[in-house]
Each structure stands twice: as structure tokens, then as C-alpha cells.
Amino acid sequence: MKNRLKSLLIRSLTATLGNFLVFIQPKKARELAKNRITLVHKNKKHMSIAERLMRAALVRKLEKIDDYNTIAESNRDFWINNATELFEETEDGFETNFLPKSTFIFDLLKNEIADQTESFDTLVEIGTGNGNTLNYLSSAFPALKRLIGIDLSPDQIEINKRKFKGNNRLEFVAEDAMEWVKEHGHGNTIFFSNESLEYFLETQLQGFLNEVNQLGKIIFITIEPNGHYHDLSTTPHSQLYGNEPSFSHNYPLLFKNAGFKLWHFSQKPWIGGFDMQTFVGAKNF
Template identity: 45%
Template sequence: MKGKLIYLIGDLLILLMPKKAKKLAKTGMTITDRNKITLIELFMRKSLLKKVEDKSDYNTLSEFHKAYWKNKGDDFFTATDDSFEKNFLPECSFMFELLKNKLSIEEEDFNTLVEIGTGNGKVLNYLSEQFPQIDRFVGIDLSENQIIRNQKTYSKNQRLEFVAYDAFDWVNTYANKNMIFVTSRGVLEYFTESKLLDFLQQINRLGNTIFVAIEPNGVNHDLNANTGSEPYGYERSFSHNYKVLFKKAGFNLWHSSTKDSTLDHYFSYMGADNYSKKAVMVALR
């Protein structure tokens, strides 16, 4: 009953203040800071998200998320500046030890590592230290403000490049074979299922590539019963079946594991490539 009342109020507010609702959707509302958003905007947000989800209009839902990261991503990265130390290092760095082991026995030489959704650049800088044999590290993010900050912060590291770009467009224009692609703690969750499949297929067509993806899944998403993607959590981003999507796109998994995180999601850790046929190395959740 309470939920219905909130949506009813939100619908009424959108009707009364259409310009405000349009601005909220255009500038981004994926993650909200309760100190910076009004109660009116919160009601509108819930209603806007519910409307597109009820229609299964996932393209619009994805555009809401894209608007947020483009316009407000730098604010989020500033507020979570310690995430690298508190979350990435203890929870995610093991994936790159596995990647080191994989590269040590590979005949292929990988000359470029691309981080999609680079944020404050700390992960990319760390990876440049961990993989001295790789010449070039590219950090892609939608936030132009954050990219400018990164370029100044890491100006002394000549192996790092930061670009403000849509990842799909960057790959289509600049990517090549023998690249390693990385996402860390929630990037692909903002792609629709069809867009993500297109993206992975696009990367597969480049030639020999590796993909390391660390992405959340909704705890209520039964990946066996529903092999497709579905919105989850407060943000209403997408819980994807990464095993299925990587396979459809022509990749083979060399690692798959999960770790519990919060009440509404856990993290999936995926390592994939498009040239080997080795059995997947699985660590059970």
C-alpha cells in the first residue's frame, strides 16, 4: 500500500511539473545523495523508473543510467574515493593474479589494456604497475570532468591514457586485436542485454582478446530459471547472465566465481577469451 501511494504521488508530481521531471531524467538519477535530492525528486524518480520498467522499455532505462554517469559520475567517484583501497584490493585483485598466470603461459602478446568505466583511474594506474609487459593502458569513462581530473592526476604515468567516450563507440572506432578489456565492480550492468551482447560480439570480431569482468548480479535473479537479464536493486540496473552472454558472443570462460556483497546483489567474477578452448576454472560461491 505504501509503495502504491509513493508511485501515485510521483505520477501526480510528474503531471504537475513535467519540466522538472524531464530535467531529472536527462541529468541522471541512478544513484541519489539524500543530502542533494529533494523529497519531490525522490518521488518522481521512483515513478519514472517504474513507468519504463512496467513497459519493459529497457533502452530508456539504460539511457537514464547513461545520463547519470555522464553528468554526475565525477560526484560519485569523489564520494567513493576510498573504494579502491576498501573494496577493489581486498575483493577483486585476485582476478588480476589469475590474469598474470594466464599471460605467463600465453603465446599471444597483449599490448593494450582497456578499462571501461575507469572512474578515478586508481584501478588502471594499479594495473599499469602490475603488468609492466603491457605498453598501453586506456581508461574510458562517460564523465568528461572525471577524465580531465585523471589526466592531471596521472600525468607522470606516460603509459596511461584517459578518454571521455561511450565504450561502444570507442571500441568501434579505435579497438584492435590483442587487447585486454576490464570492467570493475559495476559497468556492464548499465547496458541492456541486447546492447551488451552486441558489444561483446563487436569485441570478439577484433581478433584475439581477453575480457575480465567484475559485475553485480541481483540475489533474486535465478540465472538457471531466467537466462535473460532483469532489472534489480535500488538503481534498477541490469542483472545479466554473463556466462550465457559471453558464450553467445563467441568467448570461452577461463574463470568464473562469485562473492556475496549486499542484501540485493553479489559479485560475479568472469575471465573470458575468444581464442582458447581450455576448461573453465570455477570457484563456487
């Protein structure tokens, strides 16, 4: 009880200080809040204590959005036009979060591939961002001939091409994932997403997985967030997630609906233990 009261007191004090700083520094507050998604994901490592307090206060004040189409359109516009700043701000997340917490699923993938009689020589990452994960996978899976990173941001794709020009197995493409799959997708491919499918509407994601399933033999790995309140065993449909907001999808069900079988499913507490990171490995053969 004593620790809980202490925590509540600290929260109350930081909220008061944050609101006060926002009030006396409106120009700085507008600068911090120029974009909703950037505000939510702002890298605290590079912020002063005052900026952190202001950011927390501003996040609490974000208005609630309930219209799913508006959310999806707003998020898509951000990832096309404004994503490079966020990718730069959060680049250290690859070392601090992804490598120690998520790479176990690729050890499982190696076992899955080893059991197949046919080779999988192509990997496609949906929402490649700064390209660090794709570059890592090129080292982890030396037998892969092509590793293709798809992203909506033309600016980020050009940055990636320059950044990884020494790795000729990597290809970076600025395109919508569904359109790319329709035009260039083929079987014997591994698909991968890391916190990208959360920006699809449920109907869009189901349609995308349906389309991927038609390509031939596919292995799919996805690492995506779910709200801690989203019980996947009882709630089939997607729910709003976070302050961006994005969508907490029922990934196991969506994959099964598209004709995939799961070879892995697990969840880990994420973001201070208040949300879940969901790991899914699926295949259609």
C-alpha cells in the same frame, strides 16, 4: 527469533525516524534526493546520522521503473553529466572493497597470460571512473605498454588526466565504448570492466561483446553485480537490479553467445550478503 524481532524493531524505528526527518526538513531531503543514482550510492562515511536516516527513507520511496529503455537513457545521461560527484564520494571504495575483495582475479589473469605464446600489450578499461583501478593495473602488469581508460564523463576524464599525468602509460578517453572499439580496437588486447556493463541494455551488451570478439585475440575480465534472486543457470535474460536501477545480466551466457570461452567464473556475496558480485574471465581463442 529474538534477534529477528530485534532487527525488525530497529528497522521500523529507523524508518519512522527517517520519514519524520524528511517531513520536517524538506529542503535537505530535496538536496539529498537531487539525483536518483547519487542518492542510492551516497557515501555514508561523510554523512551525519540524521542524513543517513533520511537517505534510507528516501531510497525506500524511490518509484519503481519498469521501462528498460528509459532506465538505460537515464543512466547514460547521469554518467555523462553528473558522475564526478559520485566518483569523488565513493573513491575510498577502491581501498576498502576493490583491493581486498576483487584483485584475486588479476592473479588468475597473470597465469592466463603466462600460458600464451603471444603477448598482450594493451589493456582497455570500460567505465574507468576515477582511474584508480587503471593506475593499480599499470603497477600490477608492468609489461603492458598501454592502459586505456574509457568513460562517458568528459569532466572525469579531464580530472584523471591531471591526476595521473605522471604515469605516461595511462591514456584516458571520453567516448562511448562501442564507438571506441569500432574505431580504435585491435587484437591482443585485454578488456576489463568493473560495475560498468550493468548499465548496458542486454541487446547493447551482446552487440558490444560481438564487436569486441571480431577484433582478434581478446582476453576479457568483468566484475559486475547480480541480484541474489537471479539464477544464471535457469534465467537467460537480464533483470532489473537495485534502486538505480541497472541490469543484472547473465554474463557467462552473453560471453558464450559472442564466441568467448570462459576461463574463470565465480560469485561472492556482496552489499551485506543480499546481492552477488560476479567475476568472469573470458577469451576468444
